[in-house]
Amino acid sequence: MAYDFAPLFRSAIGFDRLAQLVDTATQNPVSPSYPPYNIEKLSDAQYALTMAVAGFGPDDIELTVQDNTLIVSGRVGDAPAQGREMLYRGIATRAFERRFVLADHVVVESADLTNGLLRIAVRQIVPEALKPRRIPVSSGRAMAGNEAAATDPAKAGMAHPAMAAQTAVPTAQVAGCCAA
Template sequence: MRSYDFAPLWRSTIGFDRLFDLVDAAARAGEDNYPPYNIERLGEDRYQISLALAGFAPDEISVTAESNVVTIEGSKSDKAEREYLYRGISARPFKRHFNLADYVQVKSAAFDNGLLKIELVREVPEAMKPRRIAINGAPAGNVQQLEAKAA
């Protein structure tokens, strides 16, 4: 078996991009893939996680954000016992974690037509943003002045 060095890839990724690789690695490791989800990039610093939660009501789902982790939990309260001939819509309890990059915050969560959509925004503080530094001691425009001899 070969081992691959992914270090060069990490140098060029920013923010949430590394999370995609972590999610793919976790899925291949045999993690339960319920509920199914999508991760989308909506803009330069905007992302959205969508979970397919058919059969769940908004009050049966909880979303918790704390220190670079978003946790979505759901448990179906099946009050009435029913006799199913075939049960294809899963309603089992679940708990899914998403690791967030630094400065990524949860902005909102909405439940619509069986999809839970969680909007994320990366807000880098001004002190952490790149800034241009002036170089002192260099002549403006790299212009050289030649001395002229008197005639």
Template sequence: MRQYDFAPLYRSTVGFDRLFSMLDNLAQPETQSYPPYNIERTGENAYRITMAVAGFADSELSIESRENVLTVKGEKTDETEGKSELLYRGIAGRAFERRFQLAEYVEVKGASLRNGLLHIDLVRVIPEAMKPRKIEIAAADNANAKQIGANAA
């Protein structure tokens, strides 16, 4: 894939540095594949991220939203130590950190853990100032209207 240098644009623009850093991040290949996840649209302004986190308890997971970045971390505590000898490990229990770039005005509504799936519900809350509004057109008062005519010479 081609690499683009955005340095000249950094020098000539103000306030677009977040956009350029997002473009830089898109150019880097995503190598992390654990844990698998789905992103679905559940309504006009509602979304859900579902992550397969089998074997993790809710106390071993953390979700943080800061500056339009949602970070999900999982760190397994070894609680089986001394109880039994593990002969084969087929269930992944490794630590992970997954980041999601959120659009403007997208907020985390809640999260739940059911059947090994972590569900994170998101909602886009558009401020009233940003919503489209209908502007009424006032009817012209014909009684006070003057007609401008050409002067006859």
């Protein structure tokens, strides 16, 4: 099934990654159910991923972040039974790999394995450049950058001082031109 994202792209910029995510999700409709996991939202920027991995030790689990994807994989080595005969195996220790797509600016902070539960701390860190900021609006005055450029030829991009003298207007003339 293909989705038409043309209406979205008419009014939005930079959402092509969203289209790729939807395409990937629809191509792989059957996801494995082992091991079971929970995803919790702890705050606006903090999440916790908890996986039930009974029978696995810290050395049996590997976490990798690659291309905005968290890959959690587990493999238990073949340990000899040492004279034990297993009559029933209800605790699965088969190899697994789970993939979680991370949004932009999401980092995996830590991972802890306690009592058969692997807890992965994830945080969204918004860079300063992306945080909302207020832009002051001026009225009838030259912008600060233009004032500096008019008085300093180096800031105006003029290499030669003689060129600056030809193009710069003395402040007294500008102030006196409109006075009656």
